[in-house]
Amino acid sequence: MKILLIGAGGVGSAFCAIAARRDFFESVLVADYARESADRAVAALDDPRFSAAQVDASDAASVEALVREAGATHVMNAVDPRFVMPIFEGAFAARADYLDMAMSLSRPHPDQPHALTGVKLGDEQFAAAGEWERAGRLALVGMGVEPGLSDVFARYAADHLFSEIDELGTRDGANLTVDGYDFAPSFSIWTTIEECLNPPVVWQDGEWFTTPPFSEPEVFDFPEGIGPVECVNVEHEEVILMPRWIDTKRATFKYGLGNEFIEVLKTLHMLGLDSTEKVNVPVVIGGRPVIAPVSPRDVVAACLPNPATLGDRMHGKTCAGVWVTGKDKDGQPRSTYLYHVVDNDWAMREYGHQCVVWQTAVNPVVALELLANGTWSGAGVLGPEAFDAVPFLELLRDGYASPWGQQELA
Amino acid sequence: MKILLIGAGGVGSAFCAIAARRDFFESVLVADYARESADRAVAALDDPRFSAAQVDASDAASVEALVREAGATHVMNAVDPRFVMPIFEGAFAARADYLDMAMSLSRPHPDQPHALTGVKLGDEQFAAAGEWERAGRLALVGMGVEPGLSDVFARYAADHLFSEIDELGTRDGANLTVDGYDFAPSFSIWTTIEECLNPPVVWQDGEWFTTPPFSEPEVFDFPEGIGPVECVNVEHEEVILMPRWIDTKRATFKYGLGNEFIEVLKTLHMLGLDSTEKVNVPVVIGGRPVIAPVSPRDVVAACLPNPATLGDRMHGKTCAGVWVTGKDKDGQPRSTYLYHVVDNDWAMREYGHQCVVWQTAVNPVVALELLANGTWSGAGVLGPEAFDAVPFLELLRDGYASPWGQQELA
Known part of the structure; x- marks a missing residue:
């Protein structure tokens, strides 16, 4: 098993630290848009099976090229759910198996958002299920802690x-x-x-x-x-x-x-401070007063x-x-x-x-170990509940002390 | 009585609308940093006793010059309390009487802000009380609705x-x-x-x-x-x-x-969104992405x-x-x-x-009427409670239908 991990943020870095203690895989290529984040995650390990690369997760072609270059058998998606579809499609194009911890995003119902579903979480991925099944490839979706x-x-x-x-x-x-x-x-x-x-x-x-x-x-x-x-x-x-x-x-x-x-x-919602629609506020940039369009939600994040x-x-x-x-x-x-x-x-x-x-990162490591040793196998776009739960819970408890x-x- | 009104915002404009129905004064010169606000307040009245001017309320010399130019006998302060001291000092320098609706600002005690007073509201004004008294001039402070x-x-x-x-x-x-x-x-x-x-x-x-x-x-x-x-x-x-x-x-x-x-x-306080200390947020200005230092409190105001x-x-x-x-x-x-x-x-x-x-603006108009007809008189820095309450309450009720x-x- 050769893993391409996309995303070296909090969960990606923890994934590396957990996987480094196990021996079920040959290599993990850690790729991030910010190359220095990938370097940092790898440098923390002192394990020759891990190496770093740069990738643009918003571009399926960039993902596909890196899968092929690395000879990856499994693509592990550990970035923000906005990037699910390009990574999912890039992995399929290169004929690798795929895992994520959050699914493709929803869009609310246009008329009755608080009563009816519009585009649901994962709808875009499930639309490709037949293709994955026919190709004999597995997309194990929602395999973090929740979902997972x-x-x-x-x-x-x-x-x-x-x-x-x-x-x-x-x-x-x-x-x-x-x-x-x-x-x-x-x-x-x-x-x-x-x-x-x-x-x-x-x-x-x-x-x-x-x-x-x-x-x-x-x-x-x-x-x-x-x-x-x-x-x-x-x-x-x-x-x-x-x-x-x-x-x-x-x-x-x-x-x-x-x-x-x-x-x-x-x-925050009542005051409109959750909004990403910009409001105009006075700022000084380079010594000059200007009016800047600011996302209130960005300001909330910057204050914390x-x-x-x-x-x-x-x-x-x-x-x-x-x-x-x-x-x-x-x-x-x-x-x-x-x-x-x-x-x-x-x-x-x-x-x-x-x-x-x-807690989010340990579960896909366990799942990959079960796929590596053949305890779990399958084809198509499948959730964790499509597989036998007992070996997973035993390995989590006995192999990962959790x-x-x-x-x-x- | 010739009045110089400084500030043509909400309260200043209401002051004009209320005073225009009374005949105790000769003229009101309405001055604002934004000349167009003063023009707008005057234009709303169709009363030749009112005229407009520009003033920098943060500069006592600018206030003094305008008082002299207008021959004002009374300066009515209707701006933000940050500008109390320059208006108060400018009026004194030009030997006019003075009224406001909020007093000079406080500064918290440096060590025990939630137990001891530091610089109190009005301290800076009361420090000049002897000077005003000796000069025979009146500063009637806190003469809105509350205080007032x-x-x-x-x-x-x-x-x-x-x-x-x-x-x-x-x-x-x-x-x-x-x-x-x-x-x-x-x-x-x-x-x-x-x-x-x-x-x-x-x-x-x-x-x-x-x-x-x-x-x-x-x-x-x-x-x-x-x-x-x-x-x-x-x-x-x-x-x-x-x-x-x-x-x-x-x-x-x-x-x-x-x-x-x-x-x-x-x-807002818990999240730091009340703060005027700037935080850095990404914005796009003139098509270029930059990091702008933004006051969270300005953003809250802009959202409402x-x-x-x-x-x-x-x-x-x-x-x-x-x-x-x-x-x-x-x-x-x-x-x-x-x-x-x-x-x-x-x-x-x-x-x-x-x-x-x-409700804020009606009270200084009543007070000015009592000063104009000699019912109220005094010298020094005095609060509304230094004067007989009965004629004020009668005039408010009978003369202003309130x-x-x-x-x-x-």
């Missing part, structure tokens, strides 16, 4: 814990704090605004629909000391992926933003610390999981939360990467 | 309603809404941020102290249908002025920002509608007043709210100016 591990949990529950499923409810929460800051998101505020202000999607009784942002608030009690966090519906890939392979009446994704963060996002630099000051745990309700194998009512918790202090001490990026948990809820 | 009418109410209560005062508590609230906007402040957000994030000042038992912003929240039930509004301590001139002339154990100013507005201001343009879409009432507690003339406990309410629909219909600026109210509280 959450989808593996859903498959595990369907195969081993339930005879009938009412709801697959992904629930994500944390109790992270950052020393020295009253307010410091542990992930990009720019992306969080984008994700949280899109209309959330829900699967119910055989179809998808959308709701207004922050709908159906619910306090979920997360395990391992994290405790209760306010969660709301957010647009996410699980809701699209799970019902394609698993029989469920309902699928939801609720993000434990917490009440404070939800109120901040609502306030860069989350990639905060790992040393972060404390607490992050939890990803799926709350499954329905009937157990004996037909009795069952309500179970399958989850994976990462402690930031542990991730920083063991890997030098903060827990949120570490156990998962299971809790029965009342 | 509120101080007149305090004097009225001390003279006619109370034998002993525990607290003079200015309370300002409104129930204004703006059609078509979820969030549209009825006054400058830039100034509101400045005012509300300064440490509030309180007078208690013979001395002033400060507190953290938004301290001592209290729900005050405003009269005439406005109803309960959440009020918090805000730095304001009344707390400085009232104890100088009126014997009271305590003086406070609480602003009925309402819970939503307080939360918005707190959120200009309140001066919202009068037609505003509905509701604004209330200014003083809640006085203590003992009545017979030594019995008394708790009385003296207040003045303006309905926006009335102010727009009668004067074409929204209620908040109309009655005030009095309500006994439980």
